[in-house]
Amino acid sequence: MQLYLMATPEQTRSLGRLRPPVAHIAYRIGDGSTLLRQNLPLKRQEGLLVISDIQAPVVEQPDSLCQGVLRELGRHNYHGVLLDFEQAPTPDRQILVSQLDTVLQQHQKALYLPPAYAPHSKQATILVNTAVSGGNFRQYLETCKTQYGNIALDVQRLQMDFILPATTGEGTSINAEVLTSLRKKYGSTTFFSHELCTRYFTYQQEGQTHFILYDDGETMLQKLRIGESIGVKIGFCVYHEVEDLLGVLFGKR
Structure with missing residues (x-):
């Protein structure tokens, strides 16, 4: 390509x-x-x-x-x-x-x-x-x-933060600095989605579950x-x- x-x-x-x-x-x-x-x-x-x-x-x-x-x-x-x-x-x-x-x-x-x-x-x-x-x-x-x-x-x-359940399918865009900060702060395990062809992890904040998708x-x-x-x-x-x-x-x- x-x-x-x-x-x-x-x-x-x-x-x-x-x-x-x-x-x-x-x-x-x-x-x-x-x-x-x-x-x-x-x-x-x-x-x-x-x-x-x-x-x-x-x-x-x-x-x-x-x-x-x-x-x-x-x-x-x-x-x-x-x-x-x-x-x-x-x-x-x-x-x-x-x-x-x-x-x-x-x-x-x-x-x-x-x-x-x-x-x-x-x-x-x-x-x-x-x-x-x-x-x-x-x-x-x-x-x-x-x-x-x-x-x-x-x-x-793609760098997006969703609050679950994400019923509307809409998330909040985040930049690379925020993404790196979240990964360091919460130490979440990162996974790869074969369906979406992107990486993801979750974290808890103020009683809510956040779902991060990123490339x-x-x-x-x-x-x-x-x-x-x-x-x-x-x-x-x-x-x-x-x-x-x-x-x-x-x-x-």
Whole structure:
């Protein structure tokens, strides 16, 4: 599986000897339907162009924005575009996705989309989040593949604290520092869930039982292997989530 590292220009410069394929978090939508770019190193980048919709204005001229994207693809020899759209779909974004889908297909460039935009594309690869907290991970991926066709893994690092019984299936996100602190404080035995493909442990606090699900380098690699076994060819992980695991994920696998 081809695993991309989603990283800003500053993060890319800090990689040292590692040379992972990069999805460049350096672009956003500006006023007048322009494509705004952070400063990139002078060398040709290759990899993928990532566009964020954070604080983006309404896209009134999707044709113009699509042409700006094409120019940037040619300038840096990018293989395609990942739309890192976190907001709920709006009519202007839906039109943009539909037009960008057509333009990129004509130029034989890839397009990666969140599931909410799947109905507005004919050829895009849909990003499937791997931070699964219930059910069976393999079956989940197989279901997504059946639903969307082409999928890529959005390899999110799962670190979640649930209070049992977790009837809603919703937990509280925790960071690596909190996770390490809890493991040291309670000395809980850690187990591996073959169904979820993640690690877990429990602890007691104020009369409540807490259930922690978390990923490490090995569980994330195992998720990649499962995806690969059902035909998924592309995965993405975000630099700030895996900075301590870069050698594991992008070394020799």
